[in-house]
Amino acid sequence: MRELTVTEKDCAQQLIKYLSKYMEEAPKSFFYKMLRKKNIVLNQKKADGSEKLKTGDTIRLYLAEETIEKFRKTPEKPAAGKQVKYPKLDIVYEDEKVIFLNKPAGVLSQKAKETDVSLTEALGAYLSEKNAGEETMFRAGLCNRLDRNTSGLILAGKTVAATQQLSELIAERAVGKYYLTVVKGTVTETERIRGYLTKTERTNRVSIQREQQGDAVYIETAYRPLCAGRGCTLLEVELVTGKSHQIRSHLASIGHPLAGDTKYGDAEFNRRFREKYGLKYQLLHSWKAVFPELTGTLSDLSGKTFTAPLPSSVAPDFTGRTFDGRRIMSRKDNEKKETKPRKTEETTMKKNITKEEEKALLEIAKRLMAAVDSRGDLEARDNDSEDFIEVPVWSIQKAMEEAYLLGRMNR
Numbered sequence: 001m002r003e004l005t006v007t008e009k010d011c012a013q014q015l016i017k018y019l020s021k022y023m024e025e026a027p028k029s030f031f032y033k034m035l036r037k038k039n040i041v042l043n044q045k046k047a048d049g050s051e052k053l054k055t056g057d058t059i060r061l062y063l064a065e066e067t068i069e070k071f072r073k074t075p076e077k078p079a080a081g082k083q084v085k086y087p088k089l090d091i092v093y094e095d096e097k098v099i100f101l102n103k104p105a106g107v108l109s110q111k112a113k114e115t116d117v118s119l120t121e122a123l124g125a126y127l128s129e130k131n132a133g134e135e136t137m138f139r140a141g142l143c144n145r146l147d148r149n150t151s152g153l154i155l156a157g158k159t160v161a162a163t164q165q166l167s168e169l170i171a172e173r174a175v176g177k178y179y180l181t182v183v184k185g186t187v188t189e190t191e192r193i194r195g196y197l198t199k200t201e202r203t204n205r206v207s208i209q210r211e212q213q214g215d216a217v218y219i220e221t222a223y224r225p226l227c228a229g230r231g232c233t234l235l236e237v238e239l240v241t242g243k244s245h246q247i248r249s250h251l252a253s254i255g256h257p258l259a260g261d262t263k264y265g266d267a268e269f270n271r272r273f274r275e276k277y278g279l280k281y282q283l284l285h286s287w288k289a290v291f292p293e294l295t296g297t298l299s300d301l302s303g304k305t306f307t308a309p310l311p312s313s314v315a316p317d318f319t320g321r322t323f324d325g326r327r328i329m330s331r332k333d334n335e336k337k338e339t340k341p342r343k344t345e346e347t348t349m350k351k352n353i354t355k356e357e358e359k360a361l362l363e364i365a366k367r368l369m370a371a372v373d374s375r376g377d378l379e380a381r382d383n384d385s386e387d388f389i390e391v392p393v394w395s396i397q398k399a400m401e402e403a404y405l406l407g408r409m410n411r
Contacts, residue, residue: 002068006057009138012161012297015042015059016049021137023071030071039063086122092153092308097162097297099123099140100289101154102308105281109145109154123156143167144177147245149260152179152286153308161297169291169298170242176290179237179247180226180310182283183256184269187233190224193250197243205263206245208253219243221250226405232259232269236287247284259283285310360406368399 010018019031019040034040035049039062042051061068090102101119103109108118123140143155143166155170157163169175196216199206209216220240227234233256237247245264251257252264259265259273260282273279287307294302353361366373371389 002061002063002065004059004061006053006055006059007136007138008055009136009159011053011055011057011159012164013053014049015047015051015053018053018059018137019049021139023068024073026071034061034063084117084121084125086117086125087119089119089122089126090308093306095300097157097159098166098301099127099156099158100306100308101156103146103151103154103286105149105151108148109142119154127158144170144242146286147284149281150284150286151281151308151310152284153177153289153306154286155289159297165297169294173240173242174292176288177239177242177286178288178290179239180285180287181235181237181247181251182232182259182273183235183251184232184259184266185256186228186231187223187225187235187256188228190222192220192222192240193254194218194220195250195253197246197249199244206243206249208249217241217243219246219250221247223251248282357406361403364399364402364406368395368402 004022006018016028016031020026020028023031031040032049035047038046041047041060041062043058044060087104087107090104091099092102093100101123103119108116110120111118120140120142123142127140138158138160140156140158141163143157143163146152146154155166155175157166195218196209196212197206197219198209198214198216208219212218218241222238222240223235225233226236235251235256237251239247248258248261248264252261257265257269260270260279261284262270262282265282270279273283285308287310288305290305291298291301291303362372362378365378366376369391371391372378375386375389
């Protein structure tokens with residue numbers, strides 16, 4: 001007889017799923033037969049496999065050790081002299097229930113073929129080493145995926161319950177997902193575009209139509225320009241619906257293909273970025289995840305926002321450069337800035353903002369605060385009725401966030 005105790009990582013899943021993970025080589029029909037004959041019992045009682053497990057539950061296997069070991073999958077060992085090289089994990093956030101990663105461009109989220117080593121395997125190796133000696137059937141899995149050449153935020157659970165809730169939130173579009181990208185052309189207005197997407201599996205390409213045709217699925221993409229110049233624009237893109245190649249194809253369909261996108265992009269535009277900035281991959285970065293108010297397993301994430309800095313590996317020569325006086329910041333830039341000596345308050349105060357920056361700040365304030373829009377400017381008028389206006393605190397917070405981002409890009 002072998003007794004198993006359900007850990008916190010394994011609770012909230014059905015008994016049959018737990019057994020299938022413990023003895024991976026056994027068919028489900030074997031478990032159902034053993035449950036009917038009481039050769040497998042839950043908390044010393046007969047079970048049918050549909051029971052949802054709780055922390056501390058005991059599962060007894062009245063089976064021969066030879067039978068158990070026959071159905072247990074033996075972990076594959078690397079060939080002699082070969083060491084599996086996993087992608088390095090860039091951890092954005094981690095607690096007991098979840099782990100959020102910053103995926104570099106060029107790394108697979110999941111295996112495409114058996115010989116691949118993806119972020120999923122790297123995460124599994126990391127957690128196995130961290131939880132060495134702990135008996136658990138839980139296998140870490142990613143709750144969202146990014147294309148190989150897209151960098152940025154990957155969300156994963158470290159327990160069954162956390163993975164389930166995180167996956168549900170993403171499927172229900174409850175988590176706000178925002179990307180950064182550089183596109184061809186000058187974009188001046190915030191927009192929300194809609195259409196229908198059809199995917200051709202044979203070529204792994206999608207096409208966009210304005211009207212629903214055949215099996216085309218509805219898509220919606222929102223974007224706002226952060227800065228522009230020299231024939232390109234830095235956009236913040238909100239993925240309202242999450243379909244394959246949606247951002248790349250949707251923006252290309254309205255004449256704004258992504259820099260570096262060889263599938264839907266502009267060859268001449270890509271050549272310019274490749275030659276001038278050494279761009280190796282498409283400039284698309286999963287930048288930010290915004291969580292709603294939450295209860296239950298993931299209540300600690302309630303109302304929080306997580307951001308993934310632009311990794312220098314996305315485009316080593318481009319992320320720190322400027323175009324039209326604007327700057328795209330990377331983690332490398334932040335590290336460089338931190339090593340510089342701090343400026344004195346007197347020196348900082350002497351540095352005035354430019355007229356272009358003043359104009360941009362006013363536009364932010366007018367767009368987010370109706371009272372400022374009606375007033376028309378931010379100049380002091382020495383008049384209490386005009387200088388002290390009612391502004392919602394959430395508008396102030398949003399304006400400060402945008403002003404902060406504007407300041408970072410200008411330095």
